[in-house]
Amino acid sequence: MYLVGFGVYNILQMLLSGFILMGVIMQSMVMGYVMPAAQCDLNLNLTQRGWLSAIPFIAIIITSYFWGWIADTRGRRFVMLFSMIISAVFSALASFAPEIYSFAVLSFISSIFMSGPSAVVYTFLGEFTNIRHRDKIVAFGSSFVGIGTLVLPAISWLILPLEFTYPIEFLGINYRPWRLLLVACALPFIIGTVFLMLAPESPKFLCASGKFEECLAVLRKMYTINRRLPEDTYPVKALIPEAHSCKANENTGIAAILFSMKEQTTPLFKLPLLPWTCLTCFVQFGIFATTNGFFIWSPTILNSLISHEGNQTRICDVMDAVHAQVSANSTQVVCNDVINTTTFELSIYLGLVFCSMYIIVGFLVDFMGKKLILVVLLAGTGLSGIGAHLAYNQHLAIVLFAVLMMSGACIGLMNAVTVELFPTKYRAMAVCLSMMMGRVGSMTGSNLVGLFLATNCGVSFYLFAGIIILCSLSCLFLPGKNKGPIVTKPTDEETRNEAQEPA
Template sequence: MSVATLDDAMLLTGFGIYNVVHMLMCGVILMGMIMQSLALGYVMPAAQCDLDLTLQQRGWLAAIPFLAIILTSYMWGYFADTRGRRPVMLSSMLLSVLFTILTSFSPNLLIFAVLYFIASVFMSGSSAVVYTYLGEFNSLRHRDKMVAFGSSFVGIGTVVLPGISWLILPMDFNIPMGFITYRPWRLLMMLCALPYAVGAILLTLAPESPKFLNAVGRQDECLEVVKKIYGNNQWILKQTFPVKTLVVENQEGKTTKQSHIKATLMSMREQTTPLFRAPLLPWTFLTCFVQFGIFATTNGFYVWFPTILNSLVSNNGTELRICDVLDMQYSNNTMDQCDDTISTKTFEHSIYIGLVFSSMYIFVGIIVDLVGKKPILATILLITGLCGIGAHLVPDTRAGVVMFAIFQMCGACIGLITSVTVELFPTKHRAMAVCLSMMIGRVGSMIGSSIIGIFLQTNCGFSFYLFGGILIVNAMFCLVLPGKKKAVKSSSTDIASSRDSVASHGNESTTNDNNENLPK
């Protein structure tokens, strides 16, 4: 009977239609996540009259989804590591869609904030787990590429969101419903939940992660999933898969179902403590710090992006810096009359920038196998950081907008650094590590969106210096990451060695997954 480790078995499945379809499903989920997270950037300017929003209220309202994710990502990571990736994602996504729909019917600011907070709590259930779920269905050779391609749907979401906003917000309808007047921004809120609903439907047809099944001792179920991947990729019967038994991984620290709160908290501590001890501590710090900088910059500025772009497109002159235009607007704005109109050029330019954003994700996905994650991360973060500083310094509005757009491209590194996290941490702590780094990233989003809103009025230039500088420091940190693995240089070498391993493995146990890439 042929025996192999899960990693060897996954290499034998090859690469094909199953991997692509699974990536597309996870991509739809990621698109729904980014659209719900950033929808307020377009909803708030259109809803400010109905909800009586001040500029300060818009600032803290924009931070609500990030706050919800910060408070609950840790919990979702624990459940994903102990209960499974798929059930956590499915239940949280369905509830997020439900509460987003309810949010669109909010009669006032307080109810809107509470319902949107609850919707964001459930949205966080899949926001970090989906990266782990995507990565664990691919072999080591193709994992980076597929995570990068799946992450490109985040960029696609930044195209779809202004596209839908452009289609919906200019509509002129007011439908009295007693407690509210139904206007276009409410319809936009509902439509932004549509990708999540589609993703939830598709997820009902998908299996649990083979990595999770293997880690918790469900080897038979794991093998069936691997056989299914093999059969679909190779277009042959899954029964022909050469591996008949999977090696049992070290399950020390596996959590059983607990009914008491104390036992659950102790289990969470056991799952988390290794992340803050050697040899994992340096990687925990690095991944969290880099995610903090990227999220603070790309999400922090994007929340205010429609407001900034709306000011710039209405400026007739070009011999001005971005901050000069914003200073002029705020100094001339008396706030005596509520204006919830958005220039159509704002939507148009947002789509163009979103297309460039998506192209960056796809480009990264194409070259990541050839170049490796470390040089890509360091190069993109350095260039975008310099462009962030340059966007403030260049004395031309159009050139400033171009550099500002490049500044936002740092978001293309989110999927890459998440892929790094998936590789650096062992299976039983992987989802927790990803959720922790994403949670810290959301802290950056919340802090970034809040202080950028303040600085745009008080010290505009400092916000560009601060976040541009953070990205440059992040680039330096990425230089200490492990280099590209020689073991996955060519598929022929991988598959040949895997077949040899199947023949000779016997009943050996493996510790590669737990020790790989640990600091010495």
Template sequence: MLTIFWCEKSIAGNMKVSVDTVKLQEIEMAMNGSSDKNGMKVDKTAASLDDAMLLSGFGIYNISHMLMSGVILLGMIMQSLALGYILPAAQCDLDLTLQQRGWLSAIPFLAIILTSYFWGWLADTQGRRPVMLFSMMISAVFSAFASFAPDVISFGVLVFLSAIFMSGSSAVVYTYLGEFNNLRHRDKMVAFGSSFVGIGTVILPCVSWLILPLEFAYPISILGIEYRPWRLLVVACAIPFALGSVLLAFAPESPKFLFATGNYDAALDVVKRIYHRNTKKDVDTFPIKSLIVDQHTAKTSNVRGLAAIWSSMKEQTVPLFQRPLLAWTALTCFVQFGIFATTNGFYVWFPSILNSLAHHEGGESRICDVLDAGRDAVSNGTMICDDTIHTSTFERSIYIGLVFSSMYIIVGFLVDYVGKKPILVVILGITGVCGICAHLAYNQQLAVVLFAVFQMSGACIGLMNAVAVELFPTKYRAMAICLSMMMGRVGSMVGSNLIGLFLEVNCGAGFYLFGSIIIVNSLFCLTLPNKKRIPHKKIVVESTQNETHEPV
């Protein structure tokens, strides 16, 4: 297959000949009414959900669904990282100290840490779509309110409330995206959808560059503020969530979730909808008329009362810390912690680091030497509030964002052919080494390039979520991903504050520590299972709730 952006002429033409063609032939034999080895007639209109997803094909529906999920991810990453540009521009209006900037930068991650678990449970019990739709709309509203905050306290509270609801979609969207694609294309589409995280790191400095240099100040006497460009940037970063809410309003619920909760007809209707969009054929021509259900599939009961909610959350959580899922829970949480701590932790301070490099007028020196010199100059002189950001800061941020998003796209193309495990091991290993070397480089341009490569470890976040979609059964999948993402947010909060501390006391130690963590993550990924393949065997009734691997 040359590219994923062409619709299929036939389902079999896009499946691997050695594996998927055999499976599709067996599906067709079953639908044609062939008998099994005992001479019993096979129902020619019934199939498992995975088989039905294979027959729905791959095309415009999958691509449009990936783009919608990408818009949601774009809103998530812009709101999470926007404070890196907003706070330097707002430090005079809000009278911010360096310590306050560090804690404000950590507020979105703290909110996500405290609420991801709840959102994961809600998504596994009430549905992926309603959770994301509700949370995104409320998050966008609170972001708009935050742009009018008169002081640091009100700004922090409103950002915190916005981040609480942003958490509802930050992890669920990966599950929602993965469950609309069959096993053949799932990894690839999750990887391409995750590329919008990288695209967000390009769009964010672009939007900041367009807005922050503007010179306007509209007084709002009732609030005692002047509406300056940084306040407009707060609103601009919430626009993708507003757009994502509109798009999601026309999207269906995940067929995997519908099937897992006993809504089999609704699940089949969604599959038919995918088939219709991909093939341009009428839904009545879809060969599957019913879905095969095994005895383990049970409909979720309605939850009432705090005791029932606690019992349901316990039921969703305990299996993640028991065999056979415990090993995968520990691995995904640890790897996400390290990646988020490194990528988001450094990115929060990234504009400040680049701004210091842009104002450096001496000869060639290491990144940490430049930062130390700037700090000493401030401590020895009169401190004057300056909220301007050098133009080169935006330019370099855009260049690094382009490399970042390119890595996501490259991963999306390679994942089907190479597999998730080799990509994770290689990327994490190389980026970890580059992080250590970035501190040692005396040439500023080389140091910035190595630092940019160091940030490429973030391209593995979506890939780890694709791993989790495959490792965990449908019943616990959203909870597992939310748990791993919650640990990632813990890493972001810990990383942003630790890096701020290291920049003050020992800059080089931060590069050594987080570079080593990424290298250790690379070694841990060696324990992941190899690329999942559809077995060469006759189709059997297989519950989507039991799609998991035994721990290594």
């Protein structure tokens, strides 16, 4: 990979992967904006809104393992092409759902396929870049997650206030703005699919699969674009076959599939990979639980603070007062699907903060290294979470609350750590497992934050700030900068050979 250089090709690959990541975050979070606007059309109560908002996370938890196995046996590009287009189609179909059950089923199917690129894209991007520049390129690619959190409320602000209504008689529905928003958030996947069709498979995967001529063709193209030299001047003329190549599994049948999945997973839970599997899964769980747990409830929290009249007081004092007022007034939910534009404005400001942090991390990672950034950033955001609860100045509380959610900027870095630690054969599976645990964290965090906001608000801040600080301490055990994949025991021939970089 060093011979092909680093340049325009890698930047284009980063932009493509980032665009796909932006589609993932928009598909994952769009329910938070759709549910308030759709509650009248679908006759939703608060409990149903909560479960529908959790559908993307449930789908990713259930299917991440499966997508990791396919990516390690069939290819990274294949998984993303196949899953993105189907996810976009079912998302568009969900916009025509007449009632809650069909909407839930179609959204769930769309989310199942959305989970395909959600973790595989990090592996895909990392394997096009040599170790020297991998941290930086993955960090910048991850910044599109922050861009997605900025684009989503902006698009919602453009679409949801519209007042059009188009009746579709045979479905018995009125096509309203919230339905159009579902289609709009699927567009990044459609555009990403078109551009991905022009991109090749990961050269690392091709080499590990024994497809040496195809791997060389990709490397020559990268060499030509990065170094602006003819392909025939590329010094490598042939690749030496490894003792083992992870060719795509050609066996069929459930038994063969289960055996293949077992073969891909078992090494992750054996030494020397087991400690790193546990560490990456735990840290991703903590980051996702905190970031997404609070992000889903951030419009509620921020709007309550902005609407508060009276003396300066803590976030939780305001939330307790709002909850007490709602409980005292009525137990019946009034159907009101009008969304205050303040929600969009505040969400855009949060998106700007996220983008800034992602970009800053991308510039600093080459100088400080992933380990130091993870330790410092996670510790700082955790302490800010405690400060957000204790602050009586509401402006300061909002700033500290935003900083707490900036721990999400470490998701990409942890994926870069995983790509670096694990051999090619198990890399996509390792990333998918850690991301699956992250989505479990999202589910856990969103439900616990909602529960504690209604019962004991302060616990939510102390609990998740403490988890983030514990994640920071766990990152102290990570190896130093760019140590390369962990090599397993000499008897495990396949993993040992995977530790080598292709030319």
